Amino acid sequence: MPGIAQAQSAVSRVITHRPIRASVRLQALQHNFAQARRLAGEARTWAVIKANAYGHGQFQVARALQGLSDGFALLEVENALALRAAGLTQPMLLLEGFFAAEDVPVLARHDLTAAIHCREQLEMLAAAEARPARAYIKLNTGMNRLGFRPADLGAVRQQLERLGIRDLTLMSHFAGADTPEGIETQRQVFMQAAAGTGLPLCLANSAALIRYPEARGDWVRPGIMLYGGSPFAETPADALGLEPVMTLESRLIGIQELRAGERVGYGGTFTAPGPMRIGIVACGYADGYPRHAPTGTPVAVAGHPSRTLGRVSMDMLVVDLQDMPEVRVGAPVTLWGVGEGGRVDADAVAAAAGTISYELFCALAPRVPMEWR
Numbered sequence: 001m002p003g004i005a006q007a008q009s010a011v012s013r014v015i016t017h018r019p020i021r022a023s024v025r026l027q028a029l030q031h032n033f034a035q036a037r038r039l040a041g042e043a044r045t046w047a048v049i050k051a052n053a054y055g056h057g058q059f060q061v062a063r064a065l066q067g068l069s070d071g072f073a074l075l076e077v078e079n080a081l082a083l084r085a086a087g088l089t090q091p092m093l094l095l096e097g098f099f100a101a102e103d104v105p106v107l108a109r110h111d112l113t114a115a116i117h118c119r120e121q122l123e124m125l126a127a128a129e130a131r132p133a134r135a136y137i138k139l140n141t142g143m144n145r146l147g148f149r150p151a152d153l154g155a156v157r158q159q160l161e162r163l164g165i166r167d168l169t170l171m172s173h174f175a176g177a178d179t180p181e182g183i184e185t186q187r188q189v190f191m192q193a194a195a196g197t198g199l200p201l202c203l204a205n206s207a208a209l210i211r212y213p214e215a216r217g218d219w220v221r222p223g224i225m226l227y228g229g230s231p232f233a234e235t236p237a238d239a240l241g242l243e244p245v246m247t248l249e250s251r252l253i254g255i256q257e258l259r260a261g262e263r264v265g266y267g268g269t270f271t272a273p274g275p276m277r278i279g280i281v282a283c284g285y286a287d288g289y290p291r292h293a294p295t296g297t298p299v300a301v302a303g304h305p306s307r308t309l310g311r312v313s314m315d316m317l318v319v320d321l322q323d324m325p326e327v328r329v330g331a332p333v334t335l336w337g338v339g340e341g342g343r344v345d346a347d348a349v350a351a352a353a354g355t356i357s358y359e360l361f362c363a364l365a366p367r368v369p370m371e372w373r
Protein backbone atom coordinates (compact mmCIF):
# COMPACT_ATOMS: atom_id res chain seq x y z
CA MET A 1 0.00 0.00 0.00
CA PRO A 2 1.90 3.08 -1.18
CA GLY A 3 1.51 6.16 0.95
CA ILE A 4 1.88 4.60 4.40
CA ALA A 5 5.58 5.36 4.65
CA GLN A 6 5.02 8.95 3.50
CA ALA A 7 2.13 9.39 5.90
CA GLN A 8 4.20 8.02 8.77
CA SER A 9 7.12 10.29 8.07
CA ALA A 10 4.69 13.25 7.86
CA VAL A 11 3.37 12.36 11.33
CA SER A 12 6.85 12.02 12.76
CA ARG A 13 7.78 15.48 11.42
CA VAL A 14 4.89 17.20 13.18
CA ILE A 15 5.60 18.46 16.68
CA THR A 16 3.31 16.61 19.04
CA HIS A 17 1.30 18.76 21.41
CA ARG A 18 -0.10 15.85 23.38
CA PRO A 19 1.59 16.69 26.64
CA ILE A 20 3.11 13.36 27.69
CA ARG A 21 6.93 13.32 27.82
CA ALA A 22 9.67 11.08 29.15
CA SER A 23 13.02 12.50 30.11
CA VAL A 24 16.25 10.87 31.14
CA ARG A 25 18.74 12.59 33.45
CA LEU A 26 22.16 11.42 32.35
CA GLN A 27 23.84 12.99 35.38
CA ALA A 28 21.71 10.85 37.66
CA LEU A 29 22.71 7.82 35.60
CA GLN A 30 26.37 8.73 36.07
CA HIS A 31 25.81 9.25 39.78
CA ASN A 32 24.22 5.80 40.06
CA PHE A 33 27.05 4.28 38.07
CA ALA A 34 29.51 5.81 40.52
CA GLN A 35 27.58 4.10 43.35
CA ALA A 36 27.88 0.77 41.55
CA ARG A 37 31.56 1.38 40.89
CA ARG A 38 32.17 2.14 44.57
CA LEU A 39 30.46 -1.11 45.61
CA ALA A 40 32.41 -3.04 42.97
CA GLY A 41 35.73 -2.22 44.62
CA GLU A 42 38.49 -3.75 42.52
CA ALA A 43 36.06 -5.59 40.25
CA ARG A 44 35.44 -4.30 36.75
CA THR A 45 32.00 -3.30 35.58
CA TRP A 46 29.72 -4.32 32.76
CA ALA A 47 27.00 -1.67 32.58
CA VAL A 48 23.93 -3.67 31.56
CA ILE A 49 22.19 -1.87 28.69
CA LYS A 50 19.95 -4.63 27.36
CA ALA A 51 16.37 -3.80 26.33
CA ASN A 52 17.37 -0.39 25.00
CA ALA A 53 19.06 0.36 28.32
CA TYR A 54 15.94 -0.64 30.26
CA GLY A 55 13.94 1.77 28.09
CA HIS A 56 16.33 4.70 28.63
CA GLY A 57 17.90 4.73 25.15
CA GLN A 58 20.94 2.51 24.59
CA PHE A 59 22.91 5.06 22.55
CA GLN A 60 22.50 7.94 24.99
CA VAL A 61 23.13 5.71 28.00
CA ALA A 62 26.22 4.09 26.48
CA ARG A 63 27.61 7.53 25.55
CA ALA A 64 27.02 8.86 29.05
CA LEU A 65 28.86 5.88 30.57
CA GLN A 66 31.49 5.58 27.85
CA GLY A 67 34.42 6.90 29.83
CA LEU A 68 33.21 5.32 33.07
CA SER A 69 32.24 1.70 32.49
CA ASP A 70 34.72 -1.03 31.57
CA GLY A 71 32.21 -2.49 29.17
CA PHE A 72 28.58 -2.90 28.16
CA ALA A 73 26.37 -5.97 28.43
CA LEU A 74 23.38 -6.52 26.18
CA LEU A 75 21.55 -9.20 24.21
CA GLU A 76 21.48 -8.79 20.45
CA VAL A 77 24.42 -8.79 18.05
CA GLU A 78 22.64 -6.18 15.93
CA ASN A 79 22.42 -3.75 18.85
CA ALA A 80 26.08 -4.32 19.67
CA LEU A 81 26.93 -3.55 16.03
CA ALA A 82 24.80 -0.41 16.10
CA LEU A 83 26.71 0.73 19.18
CA ARG A 84 30.03 -0.08 17.48
CA ALA A 85 28.85 1.98 14.48
CA ALA A 86 28.05 4.82 16.90
CA GLY A 87 31.69 4.84 17.97
CA LEU A 88 31.66 2.64 21.07
CA THR A 89 34.95 0.76 21.26
CA GLN A 90 34.55 -0.71 24.77
CA PRO A 91 34.26 -4.43 25.43
CA MET A 92 30.73 -5.72 24.84
CA LEU A 93 29.26 -8.83 26.38
CA LEU A 94 26.31 -10.63 24.80
CA LEU A 95 24.55 -12.04 27.86
CA GLU A 96 22.90 -14.91 26.00
CA GLY A 97 25.65 -15.40 23.46
CA PHE A 98 24.51 -15.77 19.85
CA PHE A 99 21.31 -17.21 18.43
CA ALA A 100 22.54 -18.27 14.98
CA ALA A 101 25.73 -19.71 13.47
CA GLU A 102 26.07 -16.79 11.05
CA ASP A 103 26.69 -14.45 13.99
CA VAL A 104 29.89 -16.22 15.07
CA PRO A 105 32.26 -14.60 12.52
CA VAL A 106 30.57 -11.25 13.28
CA LEU A 107 31.59 -11.60 16.93
CA ALA A 108 35.16 -12.17 15.85
CA ARG A 109 35.18 -9.24 13.45
CA HIS A 110 33.68 -6.72 15.90
CA ASP A 111 35.34 -7.91 19.07
CA LEU A 112 32.15 -8.96 20.86
CA THR A 113 32.28 -11.38 23.78
CA ALA A 114 29.57 -14.04 23.90
CA ALA A 115 28.30 -15.95 26.90
CA ILE A 116 28.31 -19.61 25.87
CA HIS A 117 25.62 -21.53 27.71
CA CYS A 118 24.70 -24.63 25.71
CA ARG A 119 26.10 -27.44 23.51
CA GLU A 120 24.41 -26.06 20.42
CA GLN A 121 26.48 -22.90 20.72
CA LEU A 122 29.65 -24.98 21.03
CA GLU A 123 28.68 -26.78 17.81
CA MET A 124 28.10 -23.47 16.03
CA LEU A 125 31.50 -22.28 17.20
CA ALA A 126 33.16 -25.47 15.98
CA ALA A 127 31.57 -25.10 12.54
CA ALA A 128 32.45 -21.43 12.10
CA GLU A 129 35.25 -20.31 9.76
CA ALA A 130 36.23 -17.45 12.11
CA ARG A 131 35.90 -17.41 15.88
CA PRO A 132 36.40 -14.85 18.63
CA ALA A 133 39.37 -15.39 20.95
CA ARG A 134 37.33 -14.62 24.04
CA ALA A 135 34.15 -16.00 25.64
CA TYR A 136 32.25 -16.29 28.88
CA ILE A 137 31.21 -19.75 30.05
CA LYS A 138 27.82 -19.59 31.69
CA LEU A 139 27.16 -22.06 34.49
CA ASN A 140 23.75 -23.08 35.75
CA THR A 141 24.22 -22.98 39.52
CA GLY A 142 20.58 -23.34 40.47
CA MET A 143 18.49 -20.79 38.63
CA ASN A 144 17.82 -23.40 35.93
CA ARG A 145 17.51 -20.94 33.13
CA LEU A 146 20.67 -20.85 31.00
CA GLY A 147 24.03 -22.52 31.55
CA PHE A 148 26.06 -25.70 31.69
CA ARG A 149 26.05 -27.95 34.72
CA PRO A 150 29.15 -27.36 36.84
CA ALA A 151 30.20 -30.97 36.26
CA ASP A 152 30.53 -30.21 32.53
CA LEU A 153 32.81 -27.21 32.99
CA GLY A 154 36.05 -29.10 32.36
CA ALA A 155 34.83 -30.56 29.07
CA VAL A 156 33.34 -27.27 27.88
CA ARG A 157 36.53 -25.42 28.65
CA GLN A 158 38.59 -28.01 26.80
CA GLN A 159 36.38 -27.75 23.73
CA LEU A 160 36.60 -23.98 23.69
CA GLU A 161 40.37 -24.02 24.12
CA ARG A 162 40.72 -26.54 21.33
CA LEU A 163 38.82 -24.10 19.11
CA GLY A 164 41.32 -21.38 19.99
CA ILE A 165 39.03 -19.62 22.47
CA ARG A 166 41.39 -19.28 25.43
CA ASP A 167 40.46 -15.98 27.06
CA LEU A 168 37.67 -17.35 29.23
CA THR A 169 35.63 -16.00 32.12
CA LEU A 170 33.22 -17.97 34.28
CA MET A 171 29.78 -16.52 34.89
CA SER A 172 26.53 -17.39 36.62
CA HIS A 173 23.35 -15.58 37.60
CA PHE A 174 21.58 -15.52 40.97
CA ALA A 175 17.88 -16.29 41.34
CA GLY A 176 17.49 -14.90 44.85
CA ALA A 177 19.88 -12.00 45.43
CA ASP A 178 16.87 -9.76 46.10
CA THR A 179 15.02 -12.25 48.34
CA PRO A 180 15.51 -13.44 51.93
CA GLU A 181 16.82 -16.73 50.55
CA GLY A 182 19.90 -14.93 49.25
CA ILE A 183 22.72 -16.34 47.15
CA GLU A 184 24.71 -18.63 49.41
CA THR A 185 23.67 -21.98 47.94
CA GLN A 186 24.31 -20.87 44.38
CA ARG A 187 27.50 -19.06 45.32
CA GLN A 188 28.93 -22.20 46.90
CA VAL A 189 28.09 -24.30 43.84
CA PHE A 190 29.79 -21.68 41.70
CA MET A 191 32.90 -21.31 43.86
CA GLN A 192 33.34 -25.09 43.97
CA ALA A 193 33.15 -25.27 40.19
CA ALA A 194 35.56 -22.33 39.84
CA ALA A 195 38.09 -23.64 42.37
CA GLY A 196 41.43 -24.41 40.78
CA THR A 197 40.41 -23.26 37.27
CA GLY A 198 42.20 -19.92 37.58
CA LEU A 199 39.42 -18.34 35.50
CA PRO A 200 38.16 -14.81 36.24
CA LEU A 201 34.64 -14.73 37.71
CA CYS A 202 31.53 -12.69 36.91
CA LEU A 203 28.46 -13.02 39.08
CA ALA A 204 26.73 -10.04 40.60
CA ASN A 205 23.64 -8.23 39.31
CA SER A 206 22.55 -5.05 41.16
CA ALA A 207 20.99 -6.87 44.10
CA ALA A 208 24.05 -9.06 44.70
CA LEU A 209 26.41 -6.14 44.20
CA ILE A 210 24.62 -4.10 46.85
CA ARG A 211 23.96 -6.87 49.35
CA TYR A 212 26.75 -9.42 48.95
CA PRO A 213 30.30 -8.05 48.68
CA GLU A 214 31.55 -11.63 48.70
CA ALA A 215 29.94 -12.14 45.27
CA ARG A 216 31.82 -9.36 43.50
CA GLY A 217 34.32 -11.54 41.67
CA ASP A 218 36.34 -9.95 38.87
CA TRP A 219 33.47 -8.43 36.90
CA VAL A 220 30.07 -7.23 38.10
CA ARG A 221 26.90 -6.71 36.04
CA PRO A 222 24.70 -3.96 37.49
CA GLY A 223 21.54 -3.05 35.58
CA ILE A 224 18.52 -1.65 37.40
CA MET A 225 20.52 0.33 39.96
CA LEU A 226 22.08 2.39 37.16
CA TYR A 227 18.58 3.49 36.20
CA GLY A 228 17.69 4.45 39.76
CA GLY A 229 15.45 1.48 40.50
CA SER A 230 15.77 -0.49 43.72
CA PRO A 231 16.27 -4.22 43.25
CA PHE A 232 14.67 -4.80 46.66
CA ALA A 233 10.92 -4.69 47.34
CA GLU A 234 11.49 -3.48 50.88
CA THR A 235 14.23 -0.87 50.35
CA PRO A 236 13.51 2.36 48.46
CA ALA A 237 16.08 3.47 45.90
CA ASP A 238 16.98 6.69 47.74
CA ALA A 239 17.93 4.67 50.82
CA LEU A 240 20.49 2.97 48.55
CA GLY A 241 21.88 6.34 47.44
CA LEU A 242 20.35 6.03 43.97
CA GLU A 243 18.79 8.90 42.04
CA PRO A 244 15.82 8.63 39.69
CA VAL A 245 16.91 8.71 36.05
CA MET A 246 13.69 8.46 34.03
CA THR A 247 10.80 10.85 34.52
CA LEU A 248 7.40 10.28 32.93
CA GLU A 249 5.24 13.37 33.02
CA SER A 250 2.15 14.79 31.40
CA ARG A 251 -0.58 17.33 32.04
CA LEU A 252 -4.24 17.54 32.94
CA ILE A 253 -6.39 17.67 29.82
CA GLY A 254 -9.73 17.73 31.64
CA ILE A 255 -11.35 18.29 35.03
CA GLN A 256 -14.66 16.93 36.36
CA GLU A 257 -16.66 17.92 39.43
CA LEU A 258 -18.29 14.81 40.86
CA ARG A 259 -21.31 14.50 43.13
CA ALA A 260 -21.45 11.86 45.85
CA GLY A 261 -22.11 8.42 44.38
CA GLU A 262 -20.84 9.20 40.86
CA ARG A 263 -18.38 6.73 39.44
CA VAL A 264 -15.15 7.05 37.49
CA GLY A 265 -13.86 5.38 34.32
CA TYR A 266 -14.36 1.93 32.73
CA GLY A 267 -16.28 -0.38 34.98
CA GLY A 268 -16.96 2.49 37.38
CA THR A 269 -14.58 0.95 39.90
CA PHE A 270 -14.21 4.14 41.94
CA THR A 271 -17.23 5.84 43.50
CA ALA A 272 -17.02 9.40 44.85
CA PRO A 273 -17.82 9.29 48.58
CA GLY A 274 -18.79 12.97 48.47
CA PRO A 275 -18.41 15.93 46.14
CA MET A 276 -14.94 15.84 44.65
CA ARG A 277 -12.81 17.29 41.89
CA ILE A 278 -10.91 14.94 39.63
CA GLY A 279 -8.33 15.52 36.90
CA ILE A 280 -7.94 13.65 33.60
CA VAL A 281 -4.29 13.04 32.63
CA ALA A 282 -2.96 12.42 29.11
CA CYS A 283 -1.29 9.12 29.98
CA GLY A 284 -2.63 5.60 29.61
CA TYR A 285 -1.55 2.03 29.20
CA ALA A 286 -0.74 2.62 25.53
CA ASP A 287 1.98 4.93 26.84
CA GLY A 288 3.36 2.17 29.03
CA TYR A 289 1.64 3.16 32.27
CA PRO A 290 0.60 -0.10 33.97
CA ARG A 291 -3.08 -0.88 33.50
CA HIS A 292 -3.02 -2.86 36.73
CA ALA A 293 -2.29 0.26 38.80
CA PRO A 294 -5.32 0.41 41.12
CA THR A 295 -7.03 3.38 42.77
CA GLY A 296 -4.51 4.90 45.15
CA THR A 297 -1.40 4.52 43.02
CA PRO A 298 0.92 7.46 43.83
CA VAL A 299 1.12 10.39 41.40
CA ALA A 300 1.98 14.09 41.81
CA VAL A 301 -0.05 17.01 40.48
CA ALA A 302 1.23 20.58 40.41
CA GLY A 303 3.56 19.90 43.32
CA HIS A 304 1.01 17.98 45.43
CA PRO A 305 1.26 14.27 46.18
CA SER A 306 -1.93 12.59 44.99
CA ARG A 307 -3.39 9.27 43.84
CA THR A 308 -5.00 7.70 40.80
CA LEU A 309 -8.72 6.91 40.75
CA GLY A 310 -10.46 4.05 38.94
CA ARG A 311 -9.11 2.12 35.97
CA VAL A 312 -6.29 3.26 33.74
CA SER A 313 -7.56 3.57 30.14
CA MET A 314 -5.57 3.30 26.93
CA ASP A 315 -4.82 7.02 26.65
CA MET A 316 -5.92 8.55 29.96
CA LEU A 317 -5.97 8.09 33.67
CA VAL A 318 -7.71 9.94 36.48
CA VAL A 319 -6.25 11.66 39.53
CA ASP A 320 -7.68 13.07 42.74
CA LEU A 321 -7.56 16.89 42.94
CA GLN A 322 -8.53 17.11 46.57
CA ASP A 323 -7.10 20.25 48.25
CA MET A 324 -5.94 21.66 44.91
CA PRO A 325 -8.60 24.29 44.08
CA GLU A 326 -6.05 26.28 42.08
CA VAL A 327 -5.32 23.43 39.66
CA ARG A 328 -6.58 23.89 36.05
CA VAL A 329 -6.35 22.04 32.75
CA GLY A 330 -2.69 22.15 31.74
CA ALA A 331 -1.39 21.54 35.28
CA PRO A 332 1.75 19.36 35.30
CA VAL A 333 1.50 15.74 36.44
CA THR A 334 4.43 13.48 37.33
CA LEU A 335 3.69 9.78 36.78
CA TRP A 336 7.14 8.75 38.01
CA GLY A 337 10.51 10.39 38.51
CA VAL A 338 11.13 14.05 39.27
CA GLY A 339 9.15 16.51 37.18
CA GLU A 340 7.25 19.78 37.24
CA GLY A 341 4.35 17.94 38.87
CA GLY A 342 6.48 16.74 41.79
CA ARG A 343 8.39 13.63 42.77
CA VAL A 344 7.07 10.06 42.50
CA ASP A 345 9.07 6.92 43.18
CA ALA A 346 8.86 4.57 40.18
CA ASP A 347 9.28 1.59 42.52
CA ALA A 348 6.20 2.71 44.48
CA VAL A 349 4.11 2.96 41.30
CA ALA A 350 5.39 -0.47 40.25
CA ALA A 351 4.61 -1.99 43.65
CA ALA A 352 1.08 -0.58 43.57
CA ALA A 353 0.61 -2.20 40.15
CA GLY A 354 2.03 -5.54 41.31
CA THR A 355 5.21 -5.29 39.26
CA ILE A 356 8.77 -3.94 39.44
CA SER A 357 10.26 -0.72 38.10
CA TYR A 358 12.24 -2.77 35.56
CA GLU A 359 8.98 -3.51 33.79
CA LEU A 360 7.71 0.08 33.90
CA PHE A 361 10.92 1.41 32.37
CA CYS A 362 11.15 -1.29 29.69
CA ALA A 363 7.46 -0.98 28.79
CA LEU A 364 7.52 2.75 28.10
CA ALA A 365 5.81 3.00 24.71
CA PRO A 366 7.57 4.27 21.57
CA ARG A 367 4.80 6.86 21.13
CA VAL A 368 6.05 8.77 24.20
CA PRO A 369 8.58 11.40 23.08
CA MET A 370 11.82 11.11 25.05
CA GLU A 371 14.49 13.67 25.75
CA TRP A 372 17.89 13.35 27.37
CA ARG A 373 19.18 16.04 29.68
Ligand SMILES: *Cc1c(COP(=O)(O)O)cnc(C)c1O
Nearest residue numbers: 048095173205206221222223224
Ligand atom coordinates in the same frame (compact mmCIF):
# COMPACT_ATOMS: atom_id res chain seq x y z
C1 LIG B 1 19.71 -8.27 33.28
C2 LIG B 1 20.89 -8.98 33.79
C3 LIG B 1 21.70 -8.39 34.77
C4 LIG B 1 21.35 -7.08 35.45
O1 LIG B 1 20.39 -7.32 36.46
P1 LIG B 1 19.84 -6.16 37.40
O2 LIG B 1 18.95 -6.86 38.35
O3 LIG B 1 19.09 -5.23 36.52
O4 LIG B 1 21.01 -5.52 38.03
C5 LIG B 1 22.85 -9.06 35.14
N1 LIG B 1 23.17 -10.26 34.60
C6 LIG B 1 22.40 -10.87 33.67
C7 LIG B 1 22.80 -12.19 33.12
C8 LIG B 1 21.23 -10.25 33.24
O5 LIG B 1 20.46 -10.86 32.32
